[in-house]
Amino acid sequence: MLDKNGIAKRIAQEVRNGWYVNLGIGIPTLVANFIPEGMEVEFQSENGILGMGPFPIEGDEDADLINAGKQTITAMPGAVYFDSATSFAMIRGRHVQLTVLGAMEVAQNGDIANWKIPGKMVKGMGGAMDLVASAENIIVAMMHTNRAGASKLLSNCSLPLTGVGCVKRVVTNMAVLDIKDGAFHLVERAPGVTVEAIKEATAGELVIPDHVPEMDIS
Amino acid sequence: MIKIMAIAKTIEGPEAACSGVKNGMTLMLGGFGLCGIPECSIAELVRLGVTDLTCISNNAGVDDFGLGLLLQKRQIRKMISSYVGENDEFERQMLSGELEVDLIPQGSLAERCRAGGAGIPAFYTPAGFGTEVAEGKEVRDFGGKPHILESALTADFAFVKAWKGDSAGNLVFKATARNFNPMMAMAGTITVAEVEELVPLGTLDPNEIHTPGIFVQRIFQGDHYDKRIEQRTVQTRESA
Numbered sequence: 001m002l003d004k005n006g007i008a009k010r011i012a013q014e015v016r017n018g019w020y021v022n023l024g025i026g027i028p029t030l031v032a033n034f035i036p037e038g039m040e041v042e043f044q045s046e047n048g049i050l051g052m053g054p055f056p057i058e059g060d061e062d063a064d065l066i067n068a069g070k071q072t073i074t075a076m077p078g079a080v081y082f083d084s085a086t087s088f089a090m091i092r093g094r095h096v097q098l099t100v101l102g103a104m105e106v107a108q109n110g111d112i113a114n115w116k117i118p119g120k121m122v123k124g125m126g127g128a129m130d131l132v133a134s135a136e137n138i139i140v141a142m143m144h145t146n147r148a149g150a151s152k153l154l155s156n157c158s159l160p161l162t163g164v165g166c167v168k169r170v171v172t173n174m175a176v177l178d179i180k181d182g183a184f185h186l187v188e189r190a191p192g193v194t195v196e197a198i199k200e201a202t203a204g205e206l207v208i209p210d211h212v213p214e215m216d217i218s
Numbered sequence: 219m220i221k222i223m224a225i226a227k228t229i230e231g232p233e234a235a236c237s238g239v240k241n242g243m244t245l246m247l248g249g250f251g252l253c254g255i256p257e258c259s260i261a262e263l264v265r266l267g268v269t270d271l272t273c274i275s276n277n278a279g280v281d282d283f284g285l286g287l288l289l290q291k292r293q294i295r296k297m298i299s300s301y302v303g304e305n306d307e308f309e310r311q312m313l314s315g316e317l318e319v320d321l322i323p324q325g326s327l328a329e330r331c332r333a334g335g336a337g338i339p340a341f342y343t344p345a346g347f348g349t350e351v352a353e354g355k356e357v358r359d360f361g362g363k364p365h366i367l368e369s370a371l372t373a374d375f376a377f378v379k380a381w382k383g384d385s386a387g388n389l390v391f392k393a394t395a396r397n398f399n400p401m402m403a404m405a406g407t408i409t410v411a412e413v414e415e416l417v418p419l420g421t422l423d424p425n426e427i428h429t430p431g432i433f434v435q436r437i438f439q440g441d442h443y444d445k446r447i448e449q450r451t452v453q454t455r456e457s458a
Contacts, residue, residue, distance in 0.1 A: 046324065047250045048394045055451045063253060063445035064381075064395040070251040071451040081393050083400040083428075084250070084276070085332040088325030092343065111348075121313070122321065123303035129351060130325030133344040164348035 002173045002190045002217070007141050009034045009217045010188075011100055011171050014139060020044055022091065022131060024101030025069040027141040031100055042076070044096055046087050046127040051079025068127065088127070092134045099135035101128060103142050103167075105157045108204035110167045110179045112140065113159035125162060132163030144172035144201045151203035153177070153184055174198050176215065183207050188215045224386040224419055227437045232262035235410045235436050239268050239375055242295075246331065246376040246402040247275040247285065251448050254395030255284050256377040258412045258440035264291060272296040274371055276327060276398050278308045283446055292316070298371070300324035304448070323351060326368050328401055333370035335404020335433065340369045376406025379440075380429070383413035384420075387434030388427045396428065403433040411437045 002010065008030035015021060015035060022044045023029050032054075035041055043052040045067040052067060053074035061072040075081075090096055105113040112132055115125040132138055145151055153170065169187075170177045175198045176188040183205040189198060189212050199206060229235055236259060239245070245263075249255030263271075264287050271294050278297055279286035288294050289307050296318040302308055311317035322330070323345040333341055342365035346352050356367040378399040381392035389411055391399060403409045411429075416439040 045394075047253070048397050055453045057455050058452045061447060061450055061452055062393065063447045065393040066251065066253050066447075066449070067394075070253070070448040072447055072449065073451075075393070081391075081396055083396050084324065084328035084398045085401050088328055092325060092345070121303075121309045124299060124301035124321045125323055125351075126301040127324035129323035129349060130343075130345040133347060161349045 001193055005030055006190070006217055007171050007173060010176065010215055011139055011141055014169070015039070015041055015098060017041070019097040020050065020090070020095065021098045021100070022046065022096050022135075024099075024128070026102045028100040028102060029069065031141075044087070044090060045073070046091065046131070048082050048084060048087050049073075049075065049079060050082075050090075051076040053079070088130050091127070091130055094134060094136055096135065098137045098139065099131050100139045100141055101131065103140045103152065104146075105152050105154055105159050106140050106142070106167050106170055106179075107154050107157045108179065108183050110165040111157045112162050112167050113157040114162050116160045118160070128162050132166045135166070138167050140167050140170045142170070142172055144174040144198075151201055153202045153204050155204045174201060185209070186212050188213055190215055191217070225431070226385045227387045227431070227434060228385040228416065229436045229438050231438050231441070232258045232412070235259055235412065235438050236262045236266055238408065239263065239266060241268050242270045243268070243374040244272040244274065246371075246373040246406055247273060248376075248378040248397065248399035248402045249284070250276050250394065250397035252280065252284050252446045254379050254391065254397050254399055255279070256379040256410070256412050257443055259377040259410055260284065260287060263293070264288060267291070267293070269293045270295045272298065274298040274331070274373060274402075276300050276324060278302045278305050280304050280448065281307050283444070289317070296320065298322065298327070300327050328398060330368055330371040331398065331401035331405045334372040335401060338370060340367050342366065343368055372405050372407065373402070374407050376402040376409040378403045378409065378411050380411055380413045382415045382417050382422065383411055383437050384417055384422050384431070385437065386419060387411060387431030387437050388422055389413070389429035389434065390422060390426065391428050400429045403429050408435045409433055410435070412440045413437065414440060414443060
């Protein structure tokens, strides 16, 4: 079973040279820590920066320089700042090659729910709906089951949707799964996790090929 | 030859800047979280005590800063935002029904403000299709993909915050404090810009101005900026 860093490490393997990447809050943010040195990649944060760098050194933090999670950040050489309309033009206009975000539920048709739980305080969708509606390549980073142990990979989402039919790949603490033809397709299993355990933890339709390799996240 | 001059928009301070704001008006307020918010104008709106306001702003501040200050005094009737977490008083007013809240996707909010300022009454976007955001909105297919019709937003007053500005209303923003400020500046009937530094006319490089002064009606230099940080994330000198 992977921890959060393990999930981030596996997702980092999906990033290609020359890509602009938008990382959501939570596990997705950790992906930046596992990009191979020397790779040409720029991180976009939808509040208005391309070329986001690591957290500042203590004392260098700047209230005017934050990411979409409102955390203080730095800018890489070659970075650029822009307004919110330009930022979402990059996103809607498909200039960003990869979006990684968290989810509460993902359905076997690619639907995603990650912004609202009925009966609880609704904080809002932020940029998530714009991101999932337009990104060509969306990877969801999440735990396979919720705190109560129930599967988060379902035949249909029960929570209010963020986007429809948009998720292509899910990386969890147990597996890598692709979504196609209305089903989850098991691609890889996490070290030490059996196909049987993944089957058990997946409520939606799961297609299991003859051979399911173990992830290589060494 | 007739000698002409740049249109002067400098005003004394926040009091003159907020003159004309009345109960029941719709206001836009720039900023993302607490970054790039018009701190001095918000303080003046609190002092004025105007109520029944509709506020269009990406966020609603925190309990004791930003729009949270207007919420504390129950001056806001309706919020139009994309994300409103981190605010207990907001949550209380929303759950009790005192505060009306319209949550819209962040990109749609930005574009609706831009459209309002650009004379585009509405536009189609894929964001929100198939979700509750699309309820009651026209759906149309373009290139085999469904889109929803979103309308433009405008405001009686737009309050924006810039780093530098001049008497002609030209603005330059700093880093990610730019965010919603440029679009909101375009969409206000009266746009009030507060700046950290009001520089002499002619000293801003016309090549490097972010918001042209035509979108700004009033400009003043704020006398103090708190610039609070919501999430102070750092690394130690050793780990860097």
